[in-house]
Amino acid sequence: MTLQAPNLDDRQFLELFEEMRALIPRYAPEWTDHNLSDPGITMMQLFAWLGEIILFRLNRVPDRNYIKFLQLIGVEQKPAVPAQAEVTFLLVQPALPIVFIPKGTRISAQVKPPPPSALAYPTLPPEPEDPVIFETDEPLIALGAVLQAVLVAEGATFTDYTEANQVAQQHYPAFGNNAENGNALLLGFAFDGTFPEMELNLFVQLFVEPNNAQETRCDRQTESFPSTEMVVWEYWNGSNWQRLSLLKDETRSLTQTGHIYFRTPTDSQAFQKRTLSNISESLYWIRCQLVDFQYDRTPKIDAILTNTVRAIAITTVRDEVIGSSNGQPNQFFRLRNAPIYAKALRSVDERLRENSTRSFMPNEVEQKAINEKLRQQELIKGFLLEVDEGQGAEPWEEVEDFFNSNAGDRHYTLNRTTGDITFGNGESGRIPLAGINNLVVRYYRYGGGRVGNVGADMITDLQSPVPGIDKVTNYWAAEGGDNEELIQDTKARAPKELKARDRAVTIQDFEFLALQTPGVRIRRAYALPLYHPQFPDTSVPGAITVIVIPDSIAPNPIPSQKTLQAVCAYLNQHRLLTTEIFVAPPKYIQVSIEASVLTRPTANSAEVKTQIETTLNTYLNPLTGGEDGLGWDLGAPVLHSEIFRRILNISGVQRIENLQIVVNGERFPPCTDAPIPINYLVFSTDHDITVNLTAAI
Structure with a gap:
């Protein structure tokens, strides 16, 4: 309870x-x-x-006592999480060989009002008053050469997928329809002049069919194992293919979406143009050749893009003066921006162990070393506050409260939601000496929340001027943003935390811990005991599959590969040694309703039809559907009587003349329930609703 x-x-x-x-x-x-x-x-x-x-x-x-008890057992509110998106920079033509785009380049996105069809989903972020600011998460060397052609070679046969590589809901097989060793994916770059020596960054967006998304096995940390070399990347040097210097492959041989980083040949003359297939233009070619086929499913590609980098919906602020100390206890200041994005604090035990190794009164050299170490720790955390007490600015340390602070400890508390900073009273925490504008926050980042989950082609306004850049956009929607957890939700989570005791044993433990995975937004989770994805018809002792559904406005939410890996890594830390865990995406079946409805004489037919469609989309939804409105249950049948009742309860509906359920194109007879296969969920988008107005008597 x-x-x-x-x-x-x-x-x-x-x-x-x-x-x-x-x-x-x-x-x-x-x-x-x-x-x-x-x-x-x-x-x-x-x-x-x-x-x-x-x-x-x-x-x-x-x-307050309850909250302090939660903090004592390590239960905290989940902070706001910023959204992330892949943004692509388009260079001015004719372009320079390379354009350097520094880390922290700002792009803004203006959120548009939600379409009427999406109003049924309560997780849709509200429209903000100000544009959402995104910052690039790493520096990017933009390439002036244009990706002009995309070919797939199957033996001596070349298939042109240049148009399919354009981001327009198309996809193509990476190594052909009959993938085998020796097949290759070829990328042709058009550029007038010598191909530059640089770090080349390619972004690969894989296509995943909703019901064919692969599960992730959680019995080991995949990051600690090198990926199997199933492909090799090469370039044309004028006479033969030579291997490219591969720096990093986030796609792990095209098995997941990510970036691939290369070092182009140091000898500029080694990269030569040539003409391939029906491509009349002479281009610089890079190819990805399949050398060891080990794919469970042959990869399909949505798009391969250059000049693309990850951006996060936060803003960096430097050297913000928050005020002047007056020497009074319990001084309070507020930052101009919130919520604050920063990593977790160090534990009290860690600070006590560090303090125990210091001298009681450090000399000047020791104090400088302590200050520098603290400054680096605070910068890593993402928030640095310095106070000038007459001997130069010195860093202060953030704490959760002043209960363990002594009179001389340079501590402060920070409310990340509101941006409020509070100093001690001279007994619990030091009082900053009086001064003029002597309280400065050197570095912090703010932002986060669901408001950053903007749609595709909405991050378009370049705020930081970068010479050589024409425009910028995001071809895919931003995702991952979440608001700070409400205190009532934290209270409701606390008993489950105590019950789970940081380990996954029962089915409820796996479902609860999957929902608590940091850095991702999981709305629902189902744990299937004794279920192995490769042996679905056999009970496998020790196996458990966790199906996760992300928080999304899509009618059939599919978790990304990164989300599956994050949940997998988190559960792997809490599982028993003998448990074999798989984290899998849900499988969906599309359900639509065909109905003929008769309305009352005073009703508006268009409004009634809209209300019916909205009601059906909400009810037949994996996140908002079902009898309790908390989401459709796995394998739950679609009951004809429930559909009939919900339509009849809509204002303006007088009677229903005909109603049929359609599942994946199969039309069931009237007054018949539609069974759903086990471990499947339903979703709906289109319904055939005919509304007729009753003639007035």
Whole structure:
């Protein structure tokens, strides 16, 4: 049962006043004027007002104790998470050989109002007052050469997929329809002049069919194992193919979406043009050749792009003066921006161990070393505050509270949601010496929340001027942004944290821990015991498959490969040694409704039809559907009676003349329920609703 903080007294002003006035005949029978004009009644109103304030603050005491208890056992509110997106820079033509785009380049996105069809999904982020700012997460060397041609070689046969490589909901097989060793993917670059020596960054977006997304095995950390070399990357040097210097392959041989980093040949004359297939233009060619076919499914590619880098929906601020210390205890200041994006604090035990190794009174050299170490720690965390007390600016350390702070500790607290900074009182935490503009936040980043989950082609306004850049856009929607966890949700999560005890044993443990995976937004999770994806019809002892559904406005949300890997890595830290875990995406079946509805004479037919479609889309939804509105259950049938009842309850509907359920194109007879295969979810987008108006009598 969820723990609830007791409400000591819930009486309000009017109740207190009426209670006091009711006691007048008992304690002061001679007082007979109880009208509001009486001075005594006025005093009672004043005391009732003061009493309500005292009761409110008194009721906050157990709430604060509850929160401190949660902090004591390590349960904290989840901070806001910024959204991420891949942004592509388009260079001015004719372009320079290379254009350097520094880390932290800012691009803004103006969120558009949601379309009417999406209003049924409550997770849609609201429209912000200001544009959402994205910053590039790493530096990028943009290539002036244009990716002019994309070919797939199957023996001596070349297939041109140049148009399919354009981001337009198309995809193509990376190594042909009959992939085998020796097949190759070829990329032709058009450029007038010598191909530059540089670090080449290619972004590969793989295509994943909703019901063919692969599960991820969690019995080991894939990052600690080198990927199997199934492909080799080469370039044409004028006479033969030579291997490119591969720096990093996030795609792990085209098995997942990511970036691939190369070093182009140091000898500029080694990279030569040639003409291939029906491509009349002479181009610089790079090829990816399949040398060891080990794919479970042959990879399909949505697009391969150059000049693309990951951007995150946060903004960096430097050297913000937050105010002047007046030497008083418990000083309070507020940053101009919030919420604050920073990594977790060091634990109290870690700080105590570090303090125990220091001298009681460090000399000047030791103090400088301590300051520099603290400065680096705070920069890594993502927030650095310095105070100038007359001997130069020195870094201070953030703490959760001042309970473990001594009088001389240079500590402060930070509310990441509001940006509030509080200093100590001289006994618990040091008071900054008085000065003018001597409190400066050298570095912090702010942002985060669902508002950053903008759609495709919306991150387009370049805020940081970069010479040589024409425009920028995001071909795919930003994802991953989430708001700070509400305190009531933290309270509801605390008993489950205590029950799980940081390990996954029961089915509920796996589902709960999957939902708590940091850095991703998982809305629902199902744990299937004894289920092995490769042996779906056999109970496999020790195997468990966790199906995760991300928080998304899509009618059939599919987790990305990075989301599956994040959940997998998190569960791998908590599983038992003998448990074999798989994290899998959900499988969907499309359901649509064909209905003929008769409306009341006063009803608006268009509005009734819209309400019916919205109701059906909400009900037949993996996140908002089902009987309780918390999401469709795995394998739950679509009941004809439930569909009938929900349509009939819509205002303006008089009767339903015909209603049929269609599942993946199969039309069921009227008054018949539609069974759904086990471990499948339903989704719906299009319905055939005919609305007829009843003639007025």
